[in-house]
């Protein structure tokens with residue numbers, strides 16, 4: 001089935017970015033939400049996304065109007081999905097909301113339209129549990145912002161057909177994404193499990209008083225994250241071993257690493273009050289940043305996109 005038109009269900013942080021990305025690649029996009037006020041914000045986000053892309057010469061200023069014109073905004077589900085071939089859902093991260101949205105979508109969407117959930121880590125088998133056509137459901141988990149970051153983790157439910165997985169993978173590749181197809185369902189997929197493992201250790205170190213949240217961020221940003229923007233941890237360790245390679249490295253450090261592992265976080269829930277503490281600390285550290293690297297949420301987002309675009313150009317992804 002040729003994908004000619006896309007629906008984005010949910011127009012928040014992720015839905016508005018997906019809509020930007022699909023429109024950027026020339027697709028007409030139906031952007032749906034439950035209230036006009038959310039769609040208004042989404043339109044402002046899309047305009048800002050395109051402004052940053054033009055500022056960084058990825059598109060021209062003249063193209064902005066044409067790309068914006070590819071996105072239609074609606075609070076009517078039938079209008080959103082009746083003639084689309086691909087649906088990217090980006091509503092709230094809970095099964096109940098996703099089930100309600102699917103019931104509404106399946107009243108009007110073509111039976112063979114691919115349904116991809118942006119879920120951060122829920123199981124497609126569960127998301128598609130009450131669907132009339134579970135065979136067409138995949139997970140299409142992006143990294144924020146999806147109009148810039150290439151990764152899409154594709155997961156399949158028990159009833160998802162291989163043809164739908166392949167069609168979803170081909171479509172994401174055609175719009176410049178870097179799809180990774182999981183062999184088995186796993187909560188949190190690959191990237192979010194890794195990201196949460198890292199942040200659990202950040203939380204452990206800060207709550208123990210080893211470092212500030214800001215310094216933990218610096219340690220990640222100017223250390224491993226720089227290398228992870230180039231290659232995976234295994235390749236990094238391989239190089240760390242010199243001519244001995246990854247095995248040689250770990251034959252040397254394993255005793256030390258095992259002591260760290262014994263001491264590292266192994267808890268299963270974030271401490272009570274941690275997120276309130278985080279918000280206070282992050283607000284302080286953002287405000288303390290030099291203006292040119294973003295000292296408000298809005299200017300930090302612009303700085304993030306400027307830097308991501310520069311990185312993606314180095315990767316020949318833009």
Ligand SMILES: NC(=O)C1=CN([C@@H]2O[C@H](COP(=O)(O)OP(=O)(O)OC[C@H]3O[C@@H](n4cnc5c(N)ncnc54)[C@H](O)[C@@H]3O)[C@@H](O)[C@H]2O)C=CC1
Nearest residue numbers: 010011012013014015038090091092093118119120142144
């Ligand atoms: N924020 C992030 O960094 C990332 C989020 N995701 C996932 O993407 C999905 C959306 O997340 P965000 O965009 O951050 O959330 P958000 O809160 O910014 O946007 C959610 C949108 O869904 C809409 N919505 C709520 N109930 C709805 C319903 N019944 N029908 C239609 N629309 C409804 C809301 O009005 C809102 O506009 C979640 O599953 C999340 O886990 C995935 C990757 C990254």
Ligand SMILES: O=C(O)[C@@H](O)C(=O)[C@H](O)[C@@H](O)CO
Nearest residue numbers: 119120142143144191192195
């Ligand atoms: O970090 C991202 O962009 C995504 O992996 C996410 O899903 C969200 O950040 C959130 O789930 C926290 O991990």
